[in-house]
Amino acid sequence: MEKQREIYAEWLRIFAALVVVFQHTVTSAWYDTPVDTPDFFVLNFMNSLSRFGVGVFIMISGAFMLSPKYPHTPQKVLKHNLVRILALIVFWVMFYGIVDALCVGFKTGAGIGETILNVVSAPVLLFTTPATHLWFLYAIAGLYLITPALRVFTEHASKHMVLYVIAIFFAFGLVFPTVSHLLGKWFDFTLYKNIGIRGCTTFAGFYLTGFYIAHHGIGQRARRIVYAGAILSWVIAFFYSTYISLLRDAPNEFFFGNFRPTTFLMAVGVFCFFHEKFKDRTSTQSRLIDISKCMLGVYIIHPLFIRMFYGFKLSMLIPHPLVTVPLMTLLFFGISLGLVYLFRRVPGIRKYL
Incomplete structure (x- = not known):
């Protein structure tokens, strides 16, 4: 029998990937x-x-990697999941490093020797400056490393204990640094840094939240509060960013950061919506599952097409960003999906996508 897949996660993974492509196209x-x-x-x-x-992506991983329903033994996590993500890191950091070296050499007219040296030194980028968007793979690798320990907790902890840990993460990992930053900017007063629990500022908070919602669920009243919080978070993020950007004459993305309560609440709201809409629905529909499996590959390769767009001296502002950005997002997403979908059928290549 074909393995049953939870529908909410498949659609949510596709939606999250589309949103990430949209974000990178906008920025x-x-x-x-x-x-x-x-x-x-x-x-x-x-x-x-x-x-x-990105927060939604990590919550999806937590929903499955930490759930007692799924047999992720320490051996499987460390020898399969972690090894696969490390292979992706090595391959794609070097790939983008070589592409960058060749492009820079072509644009600047660097000599063959200098270009070859830059290409050969691409492995150094693994520890220095990998392509910007590949930070996500490093974050996932770190989460896989602590997954065996976190599974001991989630397999034995009560619902309230998991919620307790999430509340600590929210208070000290998100709210505290946000309040401290704002006090410093507006009142020249900074909270004592050691009040914050440093270990709370980690994507493990998103990881555990995905597990909690998927495994324990939340009631209708709580969902309404989450949705209201998500909408309010968007309003705060948008208006604060607009105001501060105009005030300082430079784009400001403070409330757009991953470790802001606004971003977290928006991610939780989206996750809750999809989980509730497709709750308890499973499927073996191969097309949907195949497309969903392509989303990590889409995340990895779509910046190539954004670079190509600017390589042709095109602009997101013409004819108007409200038209150009969504259209180019769909184009970048569609081309990336098509290529990944085809390459995943090649045995030697699919493990890198």
């Missing part, structure tokens, strides 16, 4: 657009809607 123009223009206002609006994608 490719957002950082360089003058803040006192209508274009920036539109880009900032779209940017504020797109920052929860």
